[in-house]
Structures are given as structure tokens and as C-alpha cells.
Amino acid sequence: MSQNLKIGLFLTVSILLTTFSFYFWQIYRSPNLLVQDNDKPFALLIPPGATFESVMDTLKKHDVVNDETSFRFLAKLMKYPERVKVGRYEIRPRMGNREALVKLRNGSQDAxxxxxxxxxxxxxxxxxxxxxxxxxxxxxxxxxxxxxxxxxxxxxxxxxxxxxxxxxxxxxxxxxxxxxxxxxxxxxxxxWTPERQEKAKALGMSQTQVQVLASIVAAETNKRDEQPRVAGVYLNRLKQGIKLEADPTVIFALRDFGIRRLLNRQLAVDSPYNTYRYTGLPPGPINLPAPATIDAVLNAEKHDYLFFVVDARFNGYHTFSKTLSEHMANARLYQQALNRMKIMK
Incomplete structure (x- = not known):
């Protein structure tokens, strides 16, 4: 073999090796997932019974894979079709084939x-x-x-x-x-730390009772600064054996959460959740109160208020009173405001 032929053969093999090496590097390392101007990861959900083809269908449906051929080629090389694992996997933007497939094959889920x-x-x-x-x-x-x-x-x-x-x-x-x-x-x-447990005991309540009351407070007002005061009103009524008469408990009993104005006939509904009919707390919470609202009950404001009604100015707050006569006067202002706004139910 002549020297020139040897050199030509060497160059040809070198070029082929370089070409194939670059191709395999591209298959392994080059970004191939979410490369179309994506800046958020894609959550791939693989349910029980899923196959490689169903995974591919999901990826194609959401335009996750750029070059399907290279992804399939490497998946088969890495034996992923036989090792599909259930889970939730976040595919990051510009992820390479190998990185994604290692994650999927190993079942390395993302919380x-x-x-x-x-x-x-x-x-x-x-x-x-x-x-x-x-x-x-x-x-x-x-x-x-x-x-x-x-x-x-x-x-x-x-x-x-x-x-x-x-x-x-x-x-x-x-x-x-x-x-x-x-x-x-x-x-x-x-x-429910020891400190919170002690506060509940000081109120004469169980942890569950505190959360039930907190659910009523949460339904009455979403103003964090007002919740301890509202909680104080209900605690005062409980101590004195006065019915809570909380409108949200009646609404819960009726399961009609679109009510804006309760009518007398609705207040008469026979339900253990109707605190206009039954003294004490209802049998369970009427919503899931936030931890901050539970703390509002545990750190309730100490005062002599026994009543409150929505502020007639509709500023999101309430007007509080110590006597029934004061409360009735405030309630009339609120009712008149509802009438002006034509809110009848």
C-alpha cells in the first residue's frame, strides 16, 4: 500500500471517527428538550401501566422533544423502554437526552x-x-x-x-x-406545639374545638387584624352560654354559599350547624381555617363585646357592641345599606 493511500485512509477514518463522535456527543449532551424558547420546566406524569410509547406520546403532544429520532435511539440504547417507572418528573428547558433519560430510567422523581x-x-x-x-x-x-x-x-x-x-x-x-x-x-x-396546647387549655377548649371556632372566625372576616376581636366575641358568648348566632354556620347548614342576606325562615333550619338554634359550637369546622386564624383564636382579644355586625360602609370590617340595644341599632344601619343596594337574599 502506497504512502499516499495510507495517509488518505487514515484521514478518512479520522474524519469518520470525528463525525460519529460529534454525532454521539450531540445525541448524549446537546439540548434536545424544551428548546423552543421555554423558560419553565415541564412536569411529565407517568401513571401506572404507562409504556415507552405512551411516554413519547405525552412528550410529543406538549412539544417537549425537539429531535425525536435521537431521543428514541438513545432511549433504546439505554434500555429505557423496558424500565419505564411511574412518577412525576420535571423536564428542564434545554435538557439533554442522556440527562433526561437517566432521570426517567432511575425513577428520580421531583417533589x-x-x-x-x-x-x-x-x-x-x-x-x-x-x-x-x-x-x-x-x-x-x-x-x-x-x-x-x-x-x-x-x-x-x-x-x-x-x-x-x-x-x-x-x-x-x-x-x-x-x-x-x-x-x-x-x-x-x-x-400544635406545647405552647399552643396550653393556650387551648386556658380557653377551656380542645384543639379541635379551637379549629372549629377558627373556621367560624375565618368565615366572618378575612381581616387578620380583626380576627382576634371576632374570636373574643364568640368566646364571651360561649362562656356566658349564649348562642353563637353565627350566620356562616347557617349558610353551611343550607349548603348555599351564594347567600348574601339570610332570611328569618333560613335561620330556622334544623341542623346541628345552625348556631341560631343550638347552643355551643357546631359538630365540626365549616371550612379549613388558616394557621394564622387558629392563632387568632388562641390569642383572642379580651373585651366585653357580645355582638358584631358588618360595617354599613362595607369596608370589610365589623361594628362591635356590648349591649343588644347597641347591636340592634348597628344592625338596622346594615339592613338599610343592604336595602339601598337591593341585596335581598
Whole structure:
């Protein structure tokens, strides 16, 4: 073989090696996911029973993969089609094929932010929270309606919602409903510190009773600076054996949350939640009060007020009074304001 032929063959092999090396480098390392001006990660949900093709369908549907051929080639090389794992995976912008496939193949899930707030009914909690995870709302509902499960955490089927303190939590999409309740129990115990427990005892109330009252306070006012005063009114009435006569409890009993003005016939509804008919606290919370509202009850303002009504100026606050005559005068102003605005129900 001549010297020139050897040199030519060497150059050809070198070029081919360089070309293939660059190609494989591109397949492995070059950005190939979310490369079209994306600045937010994509949450890829892989449910039980998913296949490689169903994963690819999801990625294609949301325009996640730029070069499908290179992604499929490397996936097969890394044997990912045989190792599809359930989970929630965040695909970051400009991610390379290999980095993404290693993550998916290893089942390296990303936790998600789970936020829930002042939902009114247990069914709302079950539907909204249950729909955030791989399990179904029905799975969560079965547990929350099971007396033995509720008793395990110190509640009954009515008060079990007190276990869920509104906040934002980091959780995995694949968490089991039983594990979710255990997590909520851990957070509940963290919140109810010895100091808070002592404050509840000083009020002569259990932790659940504090949360039930906090739910009424939350429904009455969303003004943080006013909540301790409202809580003080209800505590005064409880101490004196006066019915709470809290409008939000009647609305909860009627399950009509669009009511803006309660009528006398509605105040007569026969329900344990109707605090116009029954003395004391209702059997359970009428929403999920925020931790800050629970603290408003635990640190309620000490005063002599027994009544309050929405301020007739509709500034978001209330007018407080110590006597029934004062209250009736304030109530008339409020009723007149409703009439002017033609709010009749």
C-alpha cells in the first residue's frame, strides 16, 4: 500500500471517527428538550401501566422533544423502554437526552408543591386534594369516611378535616393516600406545639374545638387584624352560654354559599350547624381555617363585646357592641345599606 493511500485512509477514518463522535456527543449532551424558547420546566406524569410509547406520546403532544429520532435511539440504547417507572418528573428547558433519560430510567422523581386553603366541605377537600396525586379522590374519600381511620388520628368522620392545615407542602405525586394522612398528621403535630396546647387549655377548649371556632372566625372576616376581636366575641358568648348566632354556620347548614342576606325562615333550619338554634359550637369546622386564624383564636382579644355586625360602609370590617340595644341599632344601619343596594337574599 502506497504512502499516499495510507495517509488518505487514515484521514478518512479520522474524519469518520470525528463525525460519529460529534454525532454521539450531540445525541448524549446537546439540548434536545424544551428548546423552543421555554423558560419553565415541564412536569411529565407517568401513571401506572404507562409504556415507552405512551411516554413519547405525552412528550410529543406538549412539544417537549425537539429531535425525536435521537431521543428514541438513545432511549433504546439505554434500555429505557423496558424500565419505564411511574412518577412525576420535571423536564428542564434545554435538557439533554442522556440527562433526561437517566432521570426517567432511575425513577428520580421531583417533589411538587401541594397547596390547599379554606375549602368549605370535606367533599371539596377530597376532590381538590385527591386530584393532585396519582391516586383517585375516591381513594382519599374512602379513608376520610372510615371511622377507624379517623379515630387512628384522633378525630371522627366529621372532624377529620382538622388534620389538614392549609399551607404549601412538598410531596411526591406517587404518595399513597395512607402516607398522605401520616404526613398531614406530622404537620398537625408540628403546629400544635406545647405552647399552643396550653393556650387551648386556658380557653377551656380542645384543639379541635379551637379549629372549629377558627373556621367560624375565618368565615366572618378575612381581616387578620380583626380576627382576634371576632374570636373574643364568640368566646364571651360561649362562656356566658349564649348562642353563637353565627350566620356562616347557617349558610353551611343550607349548603348555599351564594347567600348574601339570610332570611328569618333560613335561620330556622334544623341542623346541628345552625348556631341560631343550638347552643355551643357546631359538630365540626365549616371550612379549613388558616394557621394564622387558629392563632387568632388562641390569642383572642379580651373585651366585653357580645355582638358584631358588618360595617354599613362595607369596608370589610365589623361594628362591635356590648349591649343588644347597641347591636340592634348597628344592625338596622346594615339592613338599610343592604336595602339601598337591593341585596335581598
Amino acid at each position: 411538587m408543591d401541594v397547596t390547599f386553603n379554606s375549602m368549605r366541605q370535606k367533599s371539596d377537600l377530597i376532590q381538590r386534594l385527591g386530584s393532585k396525586f396519582a391516586f383517585s379522590p375516591d381513594s382519599l374519600g374512602t379513608l376520610l369516611n372510615d371511622p377507624a381511620t379517623c379515630q387512628k388520628f384522633g378525630f371522627d368522620t366529621t372532624t377529620i378535616v382538622c388534620l389538614f392545615l392549609p399551607n404549601t407542602y412538598k410531596m411526591f405525586w406517587t404518595i399513597k393516600p395512607e402516607a398522605l394522612l401520616e404526613r398531614m398528621s406530622t404537620e398537625y403535630k408540628k403546629f
